[in-house]
Amino acid sequence: MLEQLKKEVLEANLSLVKNGLVILTWGNASGIDREKGLIVIKPSGVPYEKMTADDLVVVDLEGNIKEGSLKPSVDLPTHIELYKRFKDIKGVVHTHSDYATSFAQAKRAIECYGTTQADTFYGDIPLIRELTQEEIAADYEKNTGLVIIESLGERHLDKPGCLVSGHGVFSWGDSPRKAAENALVIESCAKMAFQTLLLNPEAKPVPAYLAKEHYERKHGSNARYGQGEKE
Amino acid sequence: MLEQLKKEVLEANLSLVKNGLVILTWGNASGIDREKGLIVIKPSGVPYEKMTADDLVVVDLEGNIKEGSLKPSVDLPTHIELYKRFKDIKGVVHTHSDYATSFAQAKRAIECYGTTQADTFYGDIPLIRELTQEEIAADYEKNTGLVIIESLGERHLDKPGCLVSGHGVFSWGDSPRKAAENALVIESCAKMAFQTLLLNPEAKPVPAYLAKEHYERKHGSNARYGQGEKE
Amino acid sequence: MLEQLKKEVLEANLSLVKNGLVILTWGNASGIDREKGLIVIKPSGVPYEKMTADDLVVVDLEGNIKEGSLKPSVDLPTHIELYKRFKDIKGVVHTHSDYATSFAQAKRAIECYGTTQADTFYGDIPLIRELTQEEIAADYEKNTGLVIIESLGERHLDKPGCLVSGHGVFSWGDSPRKAAENALVIESCAKMAFQTLLLNPEAKPVPAYLAKEHYERKHGSNARYGQGEKE
Amino acid sequence: MLEQLKKEVLEANLSLVKNGLVILTWGNASGIDREKGLIVIKPSGVPYEKMTADDLVVVDLEGNIKEGSLKPSVDLPTHIELYKRFKDIKGVVHTHSDYATSFAQAKRAIECYGTTQADTFYGDIPLIRELTQEEIAADYEKNTGLVIIESLGERHLDKPGCLVSGHGVFSWGDSPRKAAENALVIESCAKMAFQTLLLNPEAKPVPAYLAKEHYERKHGSNARYGQGEKE
Numbered sequence: 001m002l003e004q005l006k007k008e009v010l011e012a013n014l015s016l017v018k019n020g021l022v023i024l025t026w027g028n029a030s031g032i033d034r035e036k037g038l039i040v041i042k043p044s045g046v047p048y049e050k051m052t053a054d055d056l057v058v059v060d061l062e063g064n065i066k067e068g069s070l071k072p073s074v075d076l077p078t079h080i081e082l083y084k085r086f087k088d089i090k091g092v093v094h095t096h097s098d099y100a101t102s103f104a105q106a107k108r109a110i111e112c113y114g115t116t117q118a119d120t121f122y123g124d125i126p127l128i129r130e131l132t133q134e135e136i137a138a139d140y141e142k143n144t145g146l147v148i149i150e151s152l153g154e155r156h157l158d159k160p161g162c163l164v165s166g167h168g169v170f171s172w173g174d175s176p177r178k179a180a181e182n183a184l185v186i187e188s189c190a191k192m193a194f195q196t197l198l199l200n201p202e203a204k205p206v207p208a209y210l211a212k213e214h215y216e217r218k219h220g221s222n223a224r225y226g227q228g229e230k231e
Numbered sequence: 232m233l234e235q236l237k238k239e240v241l242e243a244n245l246s247l248v249k250n251g252l253v254i255l256t257w258g259n260a261s262g263i264d265r266e267k268g269l270i271v272i273k274p275s276g277v278p279y280e281k282m283t284a285d286d287l288v289v290v291d292l293e294g295n296i297k298e299g300s301l302k303p304s305v306d307l308p309t310h311i312e313l314y315k316r317f318k319d320i321k322g323v324v325h326t327h328s329d330y331a332t333s334f335a336q337a338k339r340a341i342e343c344y345g346t347t348q349a350d351t352f353y354g355d356i357p358l359i360r361e362l363t364q365e366e367i368a369a370d371y372e373k374n375t376g377l378v379i380i381e382s383l384g385e386r387h388l389d390k391p392g393c394l395v396s397g398h399g400v401f402s403w404g405d406s407p408r409k410a411a412e413n414a415l416v417i418e419s420c421a422k423m424a425f426q427t428l429l430l431n432p433e434a435k436p437v438p439a440y441l442a443k444e445h446y447e448r449k450h451g452s453n454a455r456y457g458q459g460e461k462e
Numbered sequence: 463m464l465e466q467l468k469k470e471v472l473e474a475n476l477s478l479v480k481n482g483l484v485i486l487t488w489g490n491a492s493g494i495d496r497e498k499g500l501i502v503i504k505p506s507g508v509p510y511e512k513m514t515a516d517d518l519v520v521v522d523l524e525g526n527i528k529e530g531s532l533k534p535s536v537d538l539p540t541h542i543e544l545y546k547r548f549k550d551i552k553g554v555v556h557t558h559s560d561y562a563t564s565f566a567q568a569k570r571a572i573e574c575y576g577t578t579q580a581d582t583f584y585g586d587i588p589l590i591r592e593l594t595q596e597e598i599a600a601d602y603e604k605n606t607g608l609v610i611i612e613s614l615g616e617r618h619l620d621k622p623g624c625l626v627s628g629h630g631v632f633s634w635g636d637s638p639r640k641a642a643e644n645a646l647v648i649e650s651c652a653k654m655a656f657q658t659l660l661l662n663p664e665a666k667p668v669p670a671y672l673a674k675e676h677y678e679r680k681h682g683s684n685a686r687y688g689q690g691e692k693e
Numbered sequence: 694m695l696e697q698l699k700k701e702v703l704e705a706n707l708s709l710v711k712n713g714l715v716i717l718t719w720g721n722a723s724g725i726d727r728e729k730g731l732i733v734i735k736p737s738g739v740p741y742e743k744m745t746a747d748d749l750v751v752v753d754l755e756g757n758i759k760e761g762s763l764k765p766s767v768d769l770p771t772h773i774e775l776y777k778r779f780k781d782i783k784g785v786v787h788t789h790s791d792y793a794t795s796f797a798q799a800k801r802a803i804e805c806y807g808t809t810q811a812d813t814f815y816g817d818i819p820l821i822r823e824l825t826q827e828e829i830a831a832d833y834e835k836n837t838g839l840v841i842i843e844s845l846g847e848r849h850l851d852k853p854g855c856l857v858s859g860h861g862v863f864s865w866g867d868s869p870r871k872a873a874e875n876a877l878v879i880e881s882c883a884k885m886a887f888q889t890l891l892l893n894p895e896a897k898p899v900p901a902y903l904a905k906e907h908y909e910r911k912h913g914s915n916a917r918y919g920q921g922e923k924e
Contacts, residue, residue: 070689113336130669133671137675166576167577198425209367227276345789345860346789416717423795431799434798444829444833506918558807563807563809567889598902628807630807
């Protein structure tokens, strides 16, 4: 079942490796069929070069396995929380891509230093707080999702991803492909922000009116970028 | 129409991806047929891996579409202004290549620290001022072209490109291929300048006589580099 | 003899090049057959692109050549000491991968700034002290192994690799493949730690309870990562 | 004539591109037949992807073209001076590889921070002084060779390359292949030295006895590295 979605989720997972966002098994992508309430996700610890659509695991929103002989990614509970709360997203991605993760390790949000970031993020790429010892001990992966939701509230549409302190990146979108693309945007903006800060430690974010211009050029009802397709 | 120019513009666009200057759809290249007064440019938001010569859009110098079923790049008005004022150029390129964009975000010109840059740029790679809120609100892409022209005046031949503050790179040349090559020169020199400044924050530009020697070795009537072809 | 082990050792050596950890002949991987007490190791100074399983050298734990017409890697005595003392490892790798080697040259251990490192290393990637002039003069490669053992004691299971001051990386694992994978983990964590420290020179390691959570998620009897295979 | 040497010179030139040391036409490699006193060198400004052995130019030690329809590299006079004075070398390479060139632009020699560099360079990779205005005006490329010779004296065997201030890299060896390999060693050591200095601005070179151990392990009559081939 869900053959088309499986194909999209497999492609999103493989694109992470191709774009240099994931090495070894350090990442995962999922997609959701909102009508059926079923998630397709990468299996845990399976090398990307051997993965096929049949290896993907189908689960419901309570995490029950509905199809597949492998165990799902250990990060599944994080994906589930994001799907439950952000009801308009259809894909979630997790990476440890290296520039973005370096910001997460340095405990710094990625300020919006230029229009490249403004095209996708309305302002900074937020840094989510560290989990407490209790949150880690009790239900680590689920609580990771909850702290993201706690921080972002309803801003998840103009902030399609974030950095989790000391950990890595979560991103999302209206398809697995778009979630993976946002993971690439985050890494690329992180690299540029890193270099910007080394060249000018006092660098300032772009003015709000420039960020708005670029964001709205690509998003919303007056978008003039692209061929008129739904973003 | 313009089959040969379309081929050159397609190749210039694809070279940006191949050389690592562009990811996703973050860049565009165009070329102009000066006799006919027609520009061939990348369509907006179309993935590079799927683009063919037939997807390219033909427009006149007022931006009217003369051929093609897709919308042209949103940056077309910038290209048009550059073609109108810099009458000897035949190709324009825009990228968000990461080292160069980092200088644009840090609000620093790229000083000429070595002969690598002097071979193409007579002195620094200039930083163009930020647009005002009014310039952004009124006609953003056209005004981007105008501030480049305002800053460069007639120096566009020995400065075949620039950084736009908080944004990215524009470059040009006497063909789409040469404009794309200059975008690569800018990124490569930006990377070296970045590293130079981290190794020596007090690094000084090369003396004018060395810059002149290298620039003239490659350009002008006494050039001794290459096989005598027109640059 | 040892055809299967030779295949694994060849693949581990080639993976070092493929993953960008080794250029020229700057690295080596070996594996051991614990029952027979025989080591298979890369020959010295042979280019990777020409290497075949037949070029690998079989030696015993005293370094006597048992099969092969080529000389073994000059680092063989280091491998032998590690195999003798760390009795549960079955693969050893040596690289000069550039971020990790930069930490070794800067005389800094790689602190555990995030969960990426915590998944493999329980805490820091240790820096092994410089050898003394006497240790270098007498039996350099053997003494390199001895100082690693002196520093790590019995911690080699939750520290599957280290940096040797002014030199490079040694890593190990329960197979040649796993030793090579750990060399990649070290380089990747080194790159992120480098970037973290440039973004925040006061960056702190993750709390012990987060490191423990991630380490135990992947290792030990309660591991929930992967498909239940032996690590 | 000189078919075998042309093949080696072509391969050395192409290896520069493959190893990421050269983009566009920013580099050149040559080789010499000492018996005939003839040099084979890359033509000026010809793209690497189109170059064939037939495009290479044969010149004598006075720079007279003996075969070939193209103009030789503008850097030929530098190569000639090096061949004339360093009588045991048989290959010369010039690059603008980016980390090494950054040191040249920052006016810093590359100190020997680790054994990776010590395996090829006995101590630092030297920085050659800037040419004076007179030296640049009179005979720029020839004088570039002369200042290298002035600085290195007879140390060119244990220093098989250098950085020219504000310019780039020259390297050499007993074959075109070895000269190109030394250019790769210089770039790789430059990258590690760059990172080392950012991690520890007070980093110190390795002790002389460790540098000596590594250098002599690979070079000289007691070398124990490799398969006994002549270096």
